[in-house]
Amino acid sequence: MLFSITMLPPLLVGLYYGESDAVNSFGEAFIATLLTGVFLWLPYYKQKGDLRLRDGFLIVVLFWTVLGTFGALPFLLSDAVHISIIDSLFESISGLTTTGATILTQLDTLPYSILFYRQQLQWLGGMGIIVLAVAILPMLGVGGMQLYRAETPGPVKDSKLTPRITETAKALWYIYLSLTILCALAYWFAGMSIFDAVSHSFSTIAIGGFSTHDLSIQYFNSATIEWVAIVFMLASGANFGLHFIVWRYRSVLYYWHDAEFRMYISILAAVSILTILVLFMHQTNQEWFSLVTKSIFQVVSIGTTTGFTSANFSLWPTVLPVLLIMTSFIGGCAGSTGGGMKVIRILLLFKQGMREIMRLIHPNAQFAVKLGRKPVDNRVVEAVWGFLSAYIAVYIVMMLLLIATGLDQVTAYSAVAATLNNLGPGLGEVAQNYSSINGFSKIILCLGMLLGRLEIFTLLVIFTPVFWQR
Numbered sequence: 001m002l003f004s005i006t007m008l009p010p011l012l013v014g015l016y017y018g019e020s021d022a023v024n025s026f027g028e029a030f031i032a033t034l035l036t037g038v039f040l041w042l043p044y045y046k047q048k049g050d051l052r053l054r055d056g057f058l059i060v061v062l063f064w065t066v067l068g069t070f071g072a073l074p075f076l077l078s079d080a081v082h083i084s085i086i087d088s089l090f091e092s093i094s095g096l097t098t099t100g101a102t103i104l105t106q107l108d109t110l111p112y113s114i115l116f117y118r119q120q121l122q123w124l125g126g127m128g129i130i131v132l133a134v135a136i137l138p139m140l141g142v143g144g145m146q147l148y149r150a151e152t153p154g155p156v157k158d159s160k161l162t163p164r165i166t167e168t169a170k171a172l173w174y175i176y177l178s179l180t181i182l183c184a185l186a187y188w189f190a191g192m193s194i195f196d197a198v199s200h201s202f203s204t205i206a207i208g209g210f211s212t213h214d215l216s217i218q219y220f221n222s223a224t225i226e227w228v229a230i231v232f233m234l235a236s237g238a239n240f241g242l243h244f245i246v247w248r249y250r251s252v253l254y255y256w257h258d259a260e261f262r263m264y265i266s267i268l269a270a271v272s273i274l275t276i277l278v279l280f281m282h283q284t285n286q287e288w289f290s291l292v293t294k295s296i297f298q299v300v301s302i303g304t305t306t307g308f309t310s311a312n313f314s315l316w317p318t319v320l321p322v323l324l325i326m327t328s329f330i331g332g333c334a335g336s337t338g339g340g341m342k343v344i345r346i347l348l349l350f351k352q353g354m355r356e357i358m359r360l361i362h363p364n365a366q367f368a369v370k371l372g373r374k375p376v377d378n379r380v381v382e383a384v385w386g387f388l389s390a391y392i393a394v395y396i397v398m399m400l401l402l403i404a405t406g407l408d409q410v411t412a413y414s415a416v417a418a419t420l421n422n423l424g425p426g427l428g429e430v431a432q433n434y435s436s437i438n439g440f441s442k443i444i445l446c447l448g449m450l451l452g453r454l455e456i457f458t459l460l461v462i463f464t465p466v467f468w469q470r
Contacts, residue, residue, distance in 0.1 A: 001037030003067050004030050006124060007074065007117075014113030017325050021079050022113035029073035036070070053097055054467065059138060061462050063128060068093040069119055075414040080111045086439045093446050095121030097453040098337060100209025100307035100424030101445070103435045115212045119202040125182065126206025129453065130176055130240050130388065175243050180205045183232045190224040204232045207337040209307025209424040214432075216309040217297070218373045223290065226297045226310050237304035237332035238264065259371050260333050264343045271327050272299045275320055282317040303327045305339035305423025314431040321427055325414055328421040339422025341391060341450055345384045347371070352381050385459045386424065390456045395420055398448055415441070419448035 005029035014022020051059070075081050083091070087103045094101045095118055107115065164445040167462035188194060196212055203210045213219035217229055219292035235243075236262055246254045255261050263364035275295040283291065284379065294311045301308045314321050331340015347370065355367045368375035395416055414426030415437070429436050433443070451459050461467055 001034055002039060002158075004033035004037060006120065007033065008272060009120060010074070010117035010289075012111045013116045015109060016268075017112045019080075019111045019113050021111060025074045025078040025114065026117070028071075028077050032073060033070045042248060056136060057458060057461055057467070060132060060458055061450075061454060062286040062451060064093070064096060064125075068096045069329050071096055073112070074117055077109075078114060078198075081114060084439070086442050087435075089448055090434065090442045091118070092121065093449050094419075095208070095210060096125040096127045096128075097422055098122050098203075098206045098208040099339070099419055099422045099428070099449045099452075100203070101419055102210065102424075102433050103442070105214070105433055105435055107212060116195075118210045119199040119208075120210070122206040122208030122210050123202035125209065125453075126236075127173060127176055128208075129337050130172045130335075134158045149295055167376070171244055172240050173248065175240060175297045176205065179232065179235060183228070186228045187225065190228050191222055192220065192225065196220075200229075201232075204229055204306065204308075205236050206335065207233065207236050207306045207332060207422075208302070209305075209341070211308065216331070218310045219352055223293045226293050229308060230297055230300050233300050233304050233306050234265075234268075237306075237336050239299075239333040239335035240337075241335045242333070257372070260344045261348060263347050264333050267327070267330060267343070268442070271303060271323065272296045275299055278318060278320055280317065298324065299327070303330070304332050304336075304422065305421050306422045307418075309425060310432070314425075314427045324360075325423075325427065328417060328423045331421055341388065341421075345387060348376065348381060349388065351376075352385070387456060390460070394448075394451055394456060398444055401444050402441050405438055405440060407437060411437070415416050415445060416448055419445040420452040422449060422452045 007026045011026035011030070014026065029180050050284055066128070069089065072085070072088035075083055075088035075091050076085060081104065083103065090103055093099075100122070102118075103112065104118075133416050180201050183204050184197045187200055188195035192200065200217075202208070209216075211217065211219070217226060218442055238255070239258070242254065242258055242261060246252055272295055275298070276292055279286070279291055280288075297308075297310045298313050300306075301310075302313070305328050313324055329340055330346050332338020333344055334342045334344045348371075351369045351371075358365070358367050369378075369381055370376065398420065399412050400417045402415060403409060407415070409430030411426070411430055414428060415430045415434070418424055418426040418430065425431060434442065437454075
């Protein structure tokens with residue numbers, strides 16, 4: 001019922017720009033979504049009860065699957081888009097999971113209402129992700145995220161989903177909204193129209209990557225706009241729980257005291273330097289400031305899994321296209337709107353690897369994996385290894401399925417990486433959009449987007465018989 005209200009802002013945008021189709025598509029979608037919600041709510045609205053961990057898993061999964069399904073209605077009902085049910089579902093789930101993979105072409109000619117709705121889907125998805133990543137997943141203990149139980153603002157340590165999640169969500173949404181407003185103003189001052197500034201602020205802060213133009217950020221041909229995007233992509237790829245701590249204690253030093261944030265910046269800096277050097281050697285005729293800007297922009301965009309493009313990186317020389325796709329596997333920090341495996345897991349895997357080397361040298365010594373000065377529980381490290389194993393297994397199975405449908409290896413490899421990491425753009429056939437691939441592949445990739453956004457185990461646990469036993 002609440003989600004149906006989100007159909008109204010695009011409808012108003014359509015009315016403002018004189019688009020009669022918006023009244024039909026968004027009006028009908030609003031009524032259908034609202035009535036379905038009322039029908040499901042009325043029989044049970046008087047019932048009260050505590051939510052348990054098992055309910056938490058189910059609610060989280062249903063949030064993205066059910067709302068993703070109803071979010072497809074405006075695309076399906078619009079006369080201006082003309083796409084199938086599968087394509088509508090793909091676009092909606094891509095938006096809500098902030099993946100940014102699109103099947104739509106000729107964006108510059110589409111109605112403003114549809115363009116705004118796509119951006120809004122990503123922004124709403126980003127709001128949900130923040131609460132999921134900082135307040136809910138640590139409590140559910142998914143893939144090592146219980147590491148953040150003691151560090152979340154308003155931690156939840158018992159087996160119930162208590163009202164304290166509401167307090168946490170409120171604080172996080174204030175930060176999220178503030179960043180969105182600042183980003184929109186910065187884009188506007190940098191030269192975007194008000195519509196483009198608001199639309200792109202939605203997808204920047206959500207680490208989504210949808211744009212209102214086919215050429216994405218490249219359309220504006222502005223280094224100032226690219227640097228504004230870089231700053232806000234970096235901010236959105238960091239832990240929002242860390243933003244909260246910095247805001248509460250009024251000290252930016254907390255960023256540098258955080259081991260995950262330091263590694264996050266270090267990885268992006270290292271890949272940026274390598275990219276600049278390779279491009280400098282192969283594109284000697286390009287002006288150096290433009291080359292540096294394009295390099296850093298594309299590394300930050302792909303590394304944080306935003307998916308904006310300021311250049312066609314799939315045509316870049318030598319190792320760069322594959323390097324950037326591989327960087328997206330690391331993704332943003334835990335507790336951010338970014339996708340990928342998350343920096344904290346990569347950091348823990350690195351430290352665990354170093355511990356095993358030290359054990360070989362000193363078999364009788366005891367070594368602890370530490371973050372800062374605090375030892376990490378072995379159960380957390382085991383959960384991270386389990387997550388990595390599941391991530392790789394899911395990736396391999398999905399890639400083989402795509403190759404079996406007839407896609408070439410480069411397209412299959414990058415499409416799975418781009419959707420599982422919630423990145424968006426890939427290589428080969430999916431470098432620009434996903435319209436040319438077959439329907440079965442799109443269904444597989446929709447599942448990949450959901451698996452990536454729900455941290456693999458949150459979705460897989462629903463399919464185990466034990467989950468449904470009393």
